[in-house]
Amino acid sequence: MSSQAPAHEDAHExxxxxxxxxxxxxxxxxxxMTGFVLSVILTAIPFWLVMTDVLENHxxxxxxxxxxxxxxxxxxxxxxxxxxxKSEGGWTIMALIFTIIIVAIALSGSLWVMYHLNTNMxxxxxxxxxxxx
Numbered sequence: 001m002s003s004q005a006p007a008h009e010d011a012h013e014x015x016x017x018x019x020x021x022x023x024x025x026x027x028x029x030x031x032x033m034t035g036f037v038l039s040v041i042l043t044a045i046p047f048w049l050v051m052t053d054v055l056e057n058h059x060x061x062x063x064x065x066x067x068x069x070x071x072x073x074x075x076x077x078x079x080x081x082x083x084x085x086k087s088e089g090g091w092t093i094m095a096l097i098f099t100i101i102i103v104a105i106a107l108s109g110s111l112w113v114m115y116h117l118n119t120n121m122x123x124x125x126x127x128x129x130x131x132x133x
Contacts, residue, residue, distance in 0.1 A: 027082060035079025042072040 027035075046065040048054070055061045077083045083092045 027079065031079055035075055038075045038079070039072060042068050042075065 046068050049061055049064060053061075055064065077096065081092075083096060085093055
């Protein structure tokens with residue numbers, strides 16, 4: 001039994017080594033700093049847009065903020081999570097596509113429900129609001 005234990009450990013080490021055998025590239029200091037700077041910029045721009053009311057149309061401001069948020073998600077996935085088509089045999093990209101589909105369904109469904117609730121709610125007059133408990 002003791003002769004099998006080292007063989008099992010060697011096989012385990014070969015299978016679960018530190019290199020992972022999947023070309024999992026870890027970031028350099030330069031790539032982490034690039035990701036950090038891009039994240040700060042992509043956070044500061046929406047903050048500036050909202051606080052200074054640069055775009056007078058609130059819908060346009062919301063669309064720009066959401067678009068910059070989507071770009072920031074991509075920056076985080078590339079620079080911090082090291083997602084690319086080569087890592088993990090392409091499964092990370094498949095997981096990303098699945099995640100995007102689920103998020104799109106959840107967001108569009110939530111917006112649809114909120115829009116229809118807002119449209120179909122019975123309007124309240126100020127007198128009715130005064131009588132609320």
